[in-house]
Amino acid sequence: MDNFNTLSDNEPPLDTEELNSEIVPFATVSSEKPFINSEIPNSDFNTVSPATEQFRSEYFPQATDKQWNSWRWQIQNSYTKFDKLSEVIGESHIDDMISLSNSRKLPLRITPYYASLLDNKGNDYAIAKSVVPSKLEFITSPGEELDPLHEDSMCPTPNLVHRYPDRTLLLSTGFCSVYCRYCTRTHMVQKEKKHYGTKAWENSINYIKNNPNVRDVIISGGDPLTMNDSHLEFLLSSLHAIPHIDIIRIGTKVPMVLPQRITKKLVKMLKKYHPLYMSIHATHPDEITPEVTEAITRLADAGIVLGSQTVLLKGVNDSVETMKSLIFKLLKVRVKPYYIYQCDPIPGSSHFRTPVSKGIEIIQGLRGHISGYGIPHYVIDAPGGGGKVPILPEYYQGRDGDNVVIKNFEGKIYKYYDPI
Numbered sequence: 001m002d003n004f005n006t007l008s009d010n011e012p013p014l015d016t017e018e019l020n021s022e023i024v025p026f027a028t029v030s031s032e033k034p035f036i037n038s039e040i041p042n043s044d045f046n047t048v049s050p051a052t053e054q055f056r057s058e059y060f061p062q063a064t065d066k067q068w069n070s071w072r073w074q075i076q077n078s079y080t081k082f083d084k085l086s087e088v089i090g091e092s093h094i095d096d097m098i099s100l101s102n103s104r105k106l107p108l109r110i111t112p113y114y115a116s117l118l119d120n121k122g123n124d125y126a127i128a129k130s131v132v133p134s135k136l137e138f139i140t141s142p143g144e145e146l147d148p149l150h151e152d153s154m155c156p157t158p159n160l161v162h163r164y165p166d167r168t169l170l171l172s173t174g175f176c177s178v179y180c181r182y183c184t185r186t187h188m189v190q191k192e193k194k195h196y197g198t199k200a201w202e203n204s205i206n207y208i209k210n211n212p213n214v215r216d217v218i219i220s221g222g223d224p225l226t227m228n229d230s231h232l233e234f235l236l237s238s239l240h241a242i243p244h245i246d247i248i249r250i251g252t253k254v255p256m257v258l259p260q261r262i263t264k265k266l267v268k269m270l271k272k273y274h275p276l277y278m279s280i281h282a283t284h285p286d287e288i289t290p291e292v293t294e295a296i297t298r299l300a301d302a303g304i305v306l307g308s309q310t311v312l313l314k315g316v317n318d319s320v321e322t323m324k325s326l327i328f329k330l331l332k333v334r335v336k337p338y339y340i341y342q343c344d345p346i347p348g349s350s351h352f353r354t355p356v357s358k359g360i361e362i363i364q365g366l367r368g369h370i371s372g373y374g375i376p377h378y379v380i381d382a383p384g385g386g387g388k389v390p391i392l393p394e395y396y397q398g399r400d401g402d403n404v405v406i407k408n409f410e411g412k413i414y415k416y417y418d419p420i
């Protein structure tokens with residue numbers, strides 16, 4: 001491809017325009033060895049909530065404002081070791097640390113910012129359960145498989161999933177700033193510590209160029225917002241230049257776990273590529289902090305269409321009240337609740353899975369109590385690659401002669417005249 005000038009594909013924090021210094025590998029950086037202040041570019045993100053400030057002064061007393069508010073510093077100082085994490089959450093919450101450390105399971109990674117939300121006794125450590133490894137991950141149950149959606153068999157080029165006729169899913173990187181223990185893409189995330197780099201996208205971009213039926217590209221991963229601005233812009237501009245691409249979507253958890261990434265510079269770049277949609281992975285109402293509100297406000301003000309995706313997780317968000325609270329908070333920050341997913345059957349995920357009836361109960365508990373804007377689709381991603389199937393409470397009850405019989409949110413039955 002002639003206009004591909006391969007950008008460097010080093011570790012996520014590298015952006016030579018902004019950070020004119022050599023990158024320090026993650027493993028050598030810890031909270032005891034913070035970056036030299038001059039190596040961190042000034043951030044235009046400076047919202048720090050009182051609760052997070054308290055966490056920072058306790059666990060990162062030497063971190064300056066400049067460091068804490070830098071997304072690169074956050075990634076470089078993330079919790080990747082169990083002993084460090086146990087200082088925050090207490091060893092009783094970390095099962096069998098030695099076997100987990102030695103296992104080849106999805107690794108541990110939590111940003112210092114997100115770690116500040118973990119010690120939440122009031123909500124039974126709901127957020128911690130979603131990102132702190134557990135020995136329950138060693139239990140494989142019937143129906144579980146590494147790639148339950150069979151995405152690997154739908155890839156015309158490496159890391160490009162073409163399941164629906166008009167859409168493709170570009171798995172742009174294997175890196176995330178936080179690893180969710182129930183991740184559908186456990187089979188591909190964090191295979192290497194590096195981002196793939198621009199060269200790896202060449203065949204996928206060419207495939208999309210040569211398929212005029214594709215009008216919608218979802219950039220996901222891993223988490224695309226962990227890439228530096230120049231890599232991300234390279235991808236967005238390449239796709240935006242394809243005449244038959246109508247919309248581009250970004251799937252990300254970054255605004256919730258690394259809000260410092262949503263700099264004014266990033267947002268200014270993103271808004272060049274409208275119509276741009278963003279699906280934000282949201283798990284629990286406690287995630288909507290002042291930092292997250294600031295990050296999402298920036299994205300919404302830039303005209304990016306925002307929707308949420310939430311995985312239904314046992315003990316984390318599996319109640320009508322928790323989902324309702326999350327939805328109210330999302331609507332308030334201009335994020336349309338889009339999907340609630342039944343947890344996919346990846347190996348070692350049964351402790352997260354609720355019965356499907358729980359999802360139906362939640363949708364029933366929302367309908368009639370929140371405006372239609374706040375009602376997400378509850379879907380099961382059909383194992384084997386069948387795509388998303390919406391699961392609905394039975395509002396349509398069938399026919400009675402010239403009427404259709406319908407049930408409202410209170411369970412009352414009505415007839416609607418609809419002659420055959």
Ligand code: SF4
Nearest residue numbers: 176179180183222253
């Ligand atoms: S952020 Fe998304 S891709 Fe990354 S681990 Fe979580 S669910 Fe998986």
